[in-house]
Amino acid sequence: MSDPLAAPPVAIGIDFGGTSVKFGLVQAGRLTLRAESLSTLSYATGDLLLAAIMGAIDDLRARHPDVRAVGVGLPGIVDSRHGLVHHLTNVPGWVNVPLRDMVSRHTGLLTVIENDANAMTYAEWKYGAGRGRENVVCVTLGTGVGGGLILNGQLYRGSRLGAGEIGNMSIDYRGRPYEYGNFGALEAYVGNTHIAERARARYEAAGQTRSLLECLPVTLAEAALGGDEIARQLWDETGVMLGAALADVIWLLNPDAIVLGGGVALAGELLFEPMRRTIRERTSPVFHEALDVVPAALGSDAGLVGCGALAVDALLPVR
Amino acid sequence: MSDPLAAPPVAIGIDFGGTSVKFGLVQAGRLTLRAESLSTLSYATGDLLLAAIMGAIDDLRARHPDVRAVGVGLPGIVDSRHGLVHHLTNVPGWVNVPLRDMVSRHTGLLTVIENDANAMTYAEWKYGAGRGRENVVCVTLGTGVGGGLILNGQLYRGSRLGAGEIGNMSIDYRGRPYEYGNFGALEAYVGNTHIAERARARYEAAGQTRSLLECLPVTLAEAALGGDEIARQLWDETGVMLGAALADVIWLLNPDAIVLGGGVALAGELLFEPMRRTIRERTSPVFHEALDVVPAALGSDAGLVGCGALAVDALLPVR
Structure with a gap:
C-alpha cells in the first residue's frame, strides 16, 4: 500500500x-x-x-x-x-x-x-477528451494522419505494434496509389500538404493564383471564416472524407469517443460539423447516438x- | 481447485x-x-x-x-x-x-x-483457425457480411455491443447508398445476393441469360473451376474488393490472423488468392508478413x- x-x-x-x-x-x-x-x-x-x-x-x-x-x-x-x-x-x-x-x-x-x-x-484517455471512456479512437491530423486505440479500457497496439494507422486506411479502393501501399489512402486526401495541394488547384481553376504556403490548413481556415467560399467548400469536403473514414472505424469498433488532435483539427467546426454530419448519415443510431466526436484537450x-x-x-x- | x-x-x-x-x-x-x-x-x-x-x-x-x-x-x-x-x-x-x-x-x-x-x-479463436493468436479478425461471408474481433486476447464487443460490422464498412465513399446507412458498403459488393446480381448482369452483357439462382456463389465457383472465364473474373474482382476492405482493417488493427467463414468463403482459392494478393499489395510488410488469412476451421x-x-x-x- x-x-x-x-x-x-x-x-x-x-x-x-x-x-x-x-x-x-x-x-x-x-x-x-x-x-x-x-x-x-x-x-x-x-x-x-x-x-x-x-x-x-x-x-x-x-x-x-x-x-x-x-x-x-x-x-x-x-x-x-x-x-x-x-x-x-x-x-x-x-x-x-x-x-x-x-x-x-x-x-x-x-x-x-x-x-x-x-x-x-493514453494521455487523452486518462486525462483529456476521452476520459472515463471504455473505447477511444484517437486521431492526429497533421502532415501525417495517424492514431491510437484504447479498447476494452487498455492501450491496443496490434500484433506487430502497428495498430492505429488510420491515415493508411482507404476511402476509395479504386483511388490513386499512396506512399505506403494502399490505394485511396485517407492521408492522401486529408493530410496537411494534400489539403493545400487540393486548395491550390481549386483556386487556380477559379482563376486565382496562390502559393502552397497560402493554402495550408491554418490559412485556409482563416479564409473560410472570412467568407471565402472556395475555402469553406474545401473544409466541407475534407470533413466528409474524414467522416467517411471514421464511419468505417465506427462500424468496426463501435467506440464511445473519437478524439481528434493535430494542426488540421484546429480548423474546429469548419471540419467537425461536416465530419459529424457524415458520421450520422453513414452509421446506424446505435453506433452514433452514444458517440462523442471531440477535439483533443491536451494539445501539443x-x-x-x-x-x-x-x-x-x-x-x-x-x- | x-x-x-x-x-x-x-x-x-x-x-x-x-x-x-x-x-x-x-x-x-x-x-x-x-x-x-x-x-x-x-x-x-x-x-x-x-x-x-x-x-x-x-x-x-x-x-x-x-x-x-x-x-x-x-x-x-x-x-x-x-x-x-x-x-x-x-x-x-x-x-x-x-x-x-x-x-x-x-x-x-x-x-x-x-x-x-x-x-x-470465440470458437475459431479458442479451438479453430485462429488458435493461439492474440488478435484475430473473424469474418462471415454469406447473405450478410459480418464479423467478430478478438483483441489483446479477449472478445471485443464495442461500447454498444455492435463491433465487428465489417460488411457495413465502405470500400468507396462515393459508392451507392446501402441499407444500413453507409455508402459503398462492402456487403453491397461481396454479399451472396450481390455477387449473384453482379454475375447475372455480367453474363447478360455477354449475351448469356442466367437466373439469379444459377449465379449464386456455389454455382459460380463450380463454373470458374470448370473454366468459365466470366465466373473466374467475378471471383477475382470479389477477392480484390474483400482484400481492399481487409487491408483497411489490417492498417487499423494489425491482427495476426484473419479467419473467413460462411458460404461465400467455400469458393476457396478462387477467392483467397486474389484476396491475399490484394492485402499484400495494399499493406506494408510489417502488417502482412506475420499475418495469416485462412478459412474457418469449424464450419457451421x-x-x-x-x-x-x-x-x-x-x-x-x-x-
Whole structure:
C-alpha cells in the first residue's frame, strides 16, 4: 500500500518530435515543468544524441530529486514490451536500440518507452477528451494522419505494434496509389500538404493564383471564416472524407469517443460539423447516438503527459 | 481447485439461426452431440418458442445429467454482460428479453448469452483457425457480411455491443447508398445476393441469360473451376474488393490472423488468392508478413461450439 497522503509520483516525460526532443515533468496527468528541448539536428550521430538525452535527464533529476520514473515517446515502431526501438522515424542509425534498458541502467529509474501516437492516446484517455471512456479512437491530423486505440479500457497496439494507422486506411479502393501501399489512402486526401495541394488547384481553376504556403490548413481556415467560399467548400469536403473514414472505424469498433488532435483539427467546426454530419448519415443510431466526436484537450502537451503517465502507472503493483 | 483427473465440463450450446434453433453438447471445444433442432417458424409467438426451447433443454439434461452450463448464441444485439437480448433478428416480439436469467432460473445452471458472430469468433479463436493468436479478425461471408474481433486476447464487443460490422464498412465513399446507412458498403459488393446480381448482369452483357439462382456463389465457383472465364473474373474482382476492405482493417488493427467463414468463403482459392494478393499489395510488410488469412476451421458448428465454450469458460473462477 502506498501512503494515501503522499504526493502523486513525478515522472520525466521525453517526447521525440520530427526535429526536437522535448522534456518535461509530469505529475497526476499534468505537465508541471517544461524543460529545455534538444534539437536532433545538432547531433551528428545517434550516439551523440543519446548522450545528450542522458545528460538532460541527469540535469532534470539533479534539480528535481523526487523524480521516480522516466517515460519516452518516439515516432516509429516501438516495442514497449521489450523496450526496443525497432526503427526511429527521422533519426537514421537508430535500429533495434534497447532504449528502455539503456535509460533505466543510466538513471536507476523505472523506464517505459512507447510509440508517440499511443502516448498521446493514453494521455487523452486518462486525462483529456476521452476520459472515463471504455473505447477511444484517437486521431492526429497533421502532415501525417495517424492514431491510437484504447479498447476494452487498455492501450491496443496490434500484433506487430502497428495498430492505429488510420491515415493508411482507404476511402476509395479504386483511388490513386499512396506512399505506403494502399490505394485511396485517407492521408492522401486529408493530410496537411494534400489539403493545400487540393486548395491550390481549386483556386487556380477559379482563376486565382496562390502559393502552397497560402493554402495550408491554418490559412485556409482563416479564409473560410472570412467568407471565402472556395475555402469553406474545401473544409466541407475534407470533413466528409474524414467522416467517411471514421464511419468505417465506427462500424468496426463501435467506440464511445473519437478524439481528434493535430494542426488540421484546429480548423474546429469548419471540419467537425461536416465530419459529424457524415458520421450520422453513414452509421446506424446505435453506433452514433452514444458517440462523442471531440477535439483533443491536451494539445501539443499530450505526448509528454502520456509518456509521464505511462511511466507513473508502471510504478503501480497492479495496473 | 478442480480435480485435474475430472472430465472437462459439458455445456449445452444453443444457436439461433435464421429459421431454426440448433442444440448440441459441447465438451473441450468439440461438439460431442448434435440434438434435434427447432423450427422458429413453427411457433406463433416468442413465448411459445421460448417454452419449446426450455423443453428441449430439459430433454437434453434428462439424458445427459453431467451438463453444467448453457450457452446461447443469437443474431442481433445481445448484451452479454447483463444477459439481455435487446433485439433479435428474425423473431419479432423479442425485445429486451432477459434470456440469460430466464434460462438460468429454469435450469438452475450457469447460463451465458452472446451475439452469434461473437460466439463463432470465440470458437475459431479458442479451438479453430485462429488458435493461439492474440488478435484475430473473424469474418462471415454469406447473405450478410459480418464479423467478430478478438483483441489483446479477449472478445471485443464495442461500447454498444455492435463491433465487428465489417460488411457495413465502405470500400468507396462515393459508392451507392446501402441499407444500413453507409455508402459503398462492402456487403453491397461481396454479399451472396450481390455477387449473384453482379454475375447475372455480367453474363447478360455477354449475351448469356442466367437466373439469379444459377449465379449464386456455389454455382459460380463450380463454373470458374470448370473454366468459365466470366465466373473466374467475378471471383477475382470479389477477392480484390474483400482484400481492399481487409487491408483497411489490417492498417487499423494489425491482427495476426484473419479467419473467413460462411458460404461465400467455400469458393476457396478462387477467392483467397486474389484476396491475399490484394492485402499484400495494399499493406506494408510489417502488417502482412506475420499475418495469416485462412478459412474457418469449424464450419457451421462454430456457433454451437462457441456458445458451449463461452459457457464452460464462465464456470472458471478466473477467466
